[in-house]
Amino acid sequence: MVSEVPLGAFLSGGVDSSAVVAMMAELSSEPVNTCSISFGDPAFNESEYAAQVATRYHTNHRVEQVDANDFDLIDKLAALYDEPYADSSAIPTYRVCQLARKNVTVALSGDGGDENFAGYRRYRWHLNEEHMRSFIPSAVRRPVFGLLGKLYPKADWAPKIFRAKSTFEGMARDSVEGYFHSVSLLSDAMRARLFSPDFSRALEGYRAVEVMYRHDARSPAQEPLARVQYLDIKTYLVGDILTKVDRASMAHALEVREPLLDHKLVEWASRLPASLKLQGGEGKYIFKKAMESHLPNEILYRKKMGFAVPLASWFRGPLKEKVRQAILGPTLKNTGFFNTDYLHELVDHHQAGLRDYSTPLWTLLMFEAFLRQNQST
Amino acid sequence: MCGIAGIFDTQAKRPIDQALLARMNQAQHHRGPDESGLHAEPGMAMAHKRLSIIDLSSGHQPLFNEDGSVVVVFNGEIYNFVDLIPELQALGHTFRTRCDTEVIVHAWEQWGEACVERFRGMFAFGLWDRNKETFFLARDRLGVKPLYYAVLDDGQLIFGSELKVLTAHPALRRDIDPRAIEEYFAYGYIPEPRTIYQQAFKLSPAHTLTVKRGQPIPQPREYWDVPFQPLVPMTQAEAQEELIPLLRESVKSAWSQRYRWGHFSPVA
Numbered sequence: 001m002v003s004e005v006p007l008g009a010f011l012s013g014g015v016d017s018s019a020v021v022a023m024m025a026e027l028s029s030e031p032v033n034t035c036s037i038s039f040g041d042p043a044f045n046e047s048e049y050a051a052q053v054a055t056r057y058h059t060n061h062r063v064e065q066v067d068a069n070d071f072d073l074i075d076k077l078a079a080l081y082d083e084p085y086a087d088s089s090a091i092p093t094y095r096v097c098q099l100a101r102k103n104v105t106v107a108l109s110g111d112g113g114d115e116n117f118a119g120y121r122r123y124r125w126h127l128n129e130e131h132m133r134s135f136i137p138s139a140v141r142r143p144v145f146g147l148l149g150k151l152y153p154k155a156d157w158a159p160k161i162f163r164a165k166s167t168f169e170g171m172a173r174d175s176v177e178g179y180f181h182s183v184s185l186l187s188d189a190m191r192a193r194l195f196s197p198d199f200s201r202a203l204e205g206y207r208a209v210e211v212m213y214r215h216d217a218r219s220p221a222q223e224p225l226a227r228v229q230y231l232d233i234k235t236y237l238v239g240d241i242l243t244k245v246d247r248a249s250m251a252h253a254l255e256v257r258e259p260l261l262d263h264k265l266v267e268w269a270s271r272l273p274a275s276l277k278l279q280g281g282e283g284k285y286i287f288k289k290a291m292e293s294h295l296p297n298e299i300l301y302r303k304k305m306g307f308a309v310p311l312a313s314w315f316r317g318p319l320k321e322k323v324r325q326a327i328l329g330p331t332l333k334n335t336g337f338f339n340t341d342y343l344h345e346l347v348d349h350h351q352a353g354l355r356d357y358s359t360p361l362w363t364l365l366m367f368e369a370f371l372r373q374n375q376s377t
Numbered sequence: 378m379c380g381i382a383g384i385f386d387t388q389a390k391r392p393i394d395q396a397l398l399a400r401m402n403q404a405q406h407h408r409g410p411d412e413s414g415l416h417a418e419p420g421m422a423m424a425h426k427r428l429s430i431i432d433l434s435s436g437h438q439p440l441f442n443e444d445g446s447v448v449v450v451f452n453g454e455i456y457n458f459v460d461l462i463p464e465l466q467a468l469g470h471t472f473r474t475r476c477d478t479e480v481i482v483h484a485w486e487q488w489g490e491a492c493v494e495r496f497r498g499m500f501a502f503g504l505w506d507r508n509k510e511t512f513f514l515a516r517d518r519l520g521v522k523p524l525y526y527a528v529l530d531d532g533q534l535i536f537g538s539e540l541k542v543l544t545a546h547p548a549l550r551r552d553i554d555p556r557a558i559e560e561y562f563a564y565g566y567i568p569e570p571r572t573i574y575q576q577a578f579k580l581s582p583a584h585t586l587t588v589k590r591g592q593p594i595p596q597p598r599e600y601w602d603v604p605f606q607p608l609v610p611m612t613q614a615e616a617q618e619e620l621i622p623l624l625r626e627s628v629k630s631a632w633s634q635r636y637r638w639g640h641f642s643p644v645a
Contacts, residue, residue, distance in 0.1 A: 007632065019624065020628060023624055023625050023628040023629075024628055024632070026625070027625065027628065027629055027632070082539060082540035082541045082544065083540055083557075083567055083572055083573035083574075084558075084561045084566075084567065084573060085565070085566050085567075086561070086565035086566065087565055087566065105428075108628065108631055108632070112519070180563075183564070184563045184564070185562065185563065185564065185565045186562045186563065188563075191559065191562050191563065194562065195559075199555065199558075202555040203555050203556065203559055206555075206556050206559060207559065208559050208560045208562075208563035208564065209563075211560060211564075211568045219605070220602060220603070220604060220605045220606050221603075221605035221606070222605070222606065223608075226605050229605075230603060230605060233519070233603055234568075234569075234582075235564065235568045235569075236564075237519065237520070238519065238520035238569060238581075238582050239564065239566040239567065239568045239569060240564070240565065240566045242519070242520055242521055242523075243523065243566060246521075246522070246523050247539075250380075250405075250407060250408045250539075251407055253407065253408070253409070253410055253428050255428065255454075257454065257499070257631040257632075258499065258519075258521050258631070259624075259627040259628040259630070259631040260624075260627065261499075261519045261521060262456075262497070262626075262627035262630055262631065263497065263518045263519065263601070264497070264623065264626070264627065265623050265624065265626075265627045266518075266519065266603060267603070267604055268619070268623055270603045270604055270605045271604060271605065271606070271607065271608055271609045272608070272609070272611065272616060273608055273610065273611070276611065276613060276616050286613065286616045286617060286620060287620065289613065289617050290616075290617045290620040290621055290624075293621075294621075337558065363561075363562060363565060367558075367561065367562075370573070374544075374551070
């Protein structure tokens with residue numbers, strides 16, 4: 001009657017997936033099936049950390065090296081997502097699901113830990129800005145810092161902490177605008193240049209930040225940290241992360257389950273005081289503390305790597321021509337949505353090495369692929 | 378894990394184009410290559426693509442209640458279904474299978490729209506209650522499972538697990554929503570509830586949509602939110618101590634079917 005399907009887990013070597021695997025291993029009398037992918041480049045390689053956890057919990061661990069230059073997937077991704085979607089980690093996620101499906105039908109994943117327990121680094125930045133904002137009334141902040149931001153020379157090649165311009169601009173914003181700015185792929189200023197006058201008119205003054213204002217207005221969260229966690233749960237978690245995991249897993253007929261998004265756990269974590277989530281600059285503080293008995297400090301307290309894709313070098317090297325053709329070709333031009341001079345500037349400045357515009361270029365590339373695939377149908 | 382699709386005539390009992398629904402469903406074949414099913418009646422049809430996880434023989438969808446007046450297509454897992462079966466049986470419901478899909482139709486009969494509050498897990502489903510002339514769409518609390526829908530110009534509501542199910546319908550207008558483009562270039566994705574097309578929407582997490590035939594289509598209703606309040610004053614030691622059992626419980630719950638069916642015995 002009951003069909004037995006093999007069950008396993010992703011094991012990236014990060015805190016969340018390691019914690020899930022540790023719990024599974026404790027609960028099971030049989031070895032847990034785990035898998036991870038590795039990249040050739042050690043800067044992007046977490047597989048040795050995954051191997052440590054696998055050894056400790058005696059899992060059936062499977063690692064496969066994937067080619068870092070995995071750009072053949074670009075058109076496939078556009079077909080998978082049906083509408084524009086620009087998180088480039090869709091590529092490695094697709095590969096890890098493909099690998100998992102070779103051994104299991106169901107895999108447990110560690111998504112949601114960063115939203116629930118405040119693991120993202122941007123939360124620290126946001127709280128610092130909030131702290132500074134709290135000293136100066138907004139009536140003063142907006143005109144003074146807005147002006148300083150305009151006068152101060154732009155230095156977007158510098159590490160974020162040295163960018164006085166963005167600090168001044170940040171001070172002129174309110175909390176929601178500030179957080180929106182920190183997660184935006186293309187800032188308000190860049191989008192203003194990207195869109196054609198006709199397209200801007202069609203927007204009738206609509207701004208993407210309104211999505212966040214709408215959620216924030218009904219947010220039950222009160223602490224500054226909780227408020228931005230709430231925004232992430234309502235926007236990034238579902239729109240980016242869960243969409244990515246669903247499409248990547250379904251493309252391989254793999255079922256992924258999300259224990260860290262069990263609503264009982266989510267409810268509990270949301271009611272924790274901020275100091276137990278973010279303490280002394282350490283995100284996911286209580287989660288890591290609790291896991292100390294189960295995982296080595298090396299896993300818990302190292303710099304987060306994540307799945308990174310070497311877009312910047314792709315766009316100057318193997319994809320140089322593809323990017324030019326896609327972004328400067330007829331597909332985007334014919335929409336009338338974009339300012340073509342700015343498209344040229346993005347491509348030229350990136351390829352000449354003057355700027356790193358890899359994120360805007362990837363976002364445009366995926367938009368172009370969407371248009372191309374859906375125009376003809 | 379599966380794909381769901383359907384067409385509901387919100388205005389009348391006009392015949393549904395079954396061949397068209399089958400094509401819409403086929404667009405998401407990859408989601409459930411093991412089996413497909415379709416049910417049609419005047420003014421309503423739903424379809425399903427199935428990936429077999431457990432209990433293949435009795436889990437065929439669309440699935441009906443005792444008298445065939447309630448029918449559901451479902452994508453996901455309701456982890457606490459084994460606890461809900463005896464509760465619903467005690468209330469007089471008769472189960473033909475032991476699968477989570479059947480729990481949904483009986484829970485709907487018992488608790489109506491509030492049935493979703495009883496479910497723990499990840500789910501998206503479409504349900505039709507012929508006696509109440511009511512159509513019901515629901516999505517889990519955090520949005521693990523996707524659900525897209527659109528109301529066409531002729532008053533037909535169409536839904537699916539992916540947007541490609543909707544675009545397989547020739548009457549879906551493909552007008553692009555400029556606001557979605559503004560959002561895309563800011564966020565890198567199009568946040569709920571918008572899609573790239575003006576006429577199509579994502580059902581937001583923790584929302585349901587209830588449509589009665591012949592009545593205006595209401596806005597989706599939120600049935601849950603992340604509480605954040607009241608804060609629970611807790612020392613670090615207390616929080617640490619509570620967290621591990623909670624985490625273990627969440628992992629165990631996601632694993633529940635193997636547990637409940639006794640394929641192996643847990644150590645803890």
